Amino acid sequence: MGTTAPADVTASVLDALAAELGLEPDTVAPDAELSTLPGMESVKLLRIVSALEETHGVALDDDALFSIETVDDLVRALRGEPAADGTAGESGT
Numbered sequence: 001m002g003t004t005a006p007a008d009v010t011a012s013v014l015d016a017l018a019a020e021l022g023l024e025p026d027t028v029a030p031d032a033e034l035s036t037l038p039g040m041e042s043v044k045l046l047r048i049v050s051a052l053e054e055t056h057g058v059a060l061d062d063d064a065l066f067s068i069e070t071v072d073d074l075v076r077a078l079r080g081e082p083a084a085d086g087t088a089g090e091s092g093t
Helices: 006-021 042-056 062-067 071-079
Strands: none
Touching (some): 006 042, 006 071, 062 071
C-alpha cells in the first residue's frame, strides 16, 4: 500500500489533473467539482485515476469511484479515507 504523505497526495492529484487537462496546477481548486473542470471527460478522469492509483499504490473500488465528485473526494479516496457518504477509498481485497 502507498505511504505517500497527505500533502503529496494533494499535490499529485492537482498535478495529474492539470497535466491531463492542460491547466496550471494552481488553477485547480481542491473543492472544485471534477465534472466542471475545463476539458474534463470521463475517459480523461479514468486515465487520471488509473495513473494516481499506480503512483500511490492503491486500488479504488467501484463504490469509491462513483462517489468521487470533487478534487478533495479524489484525494480522500487515494488516502483510503471515507468519502462524504462513508464509503472507503481503498479496495479491501
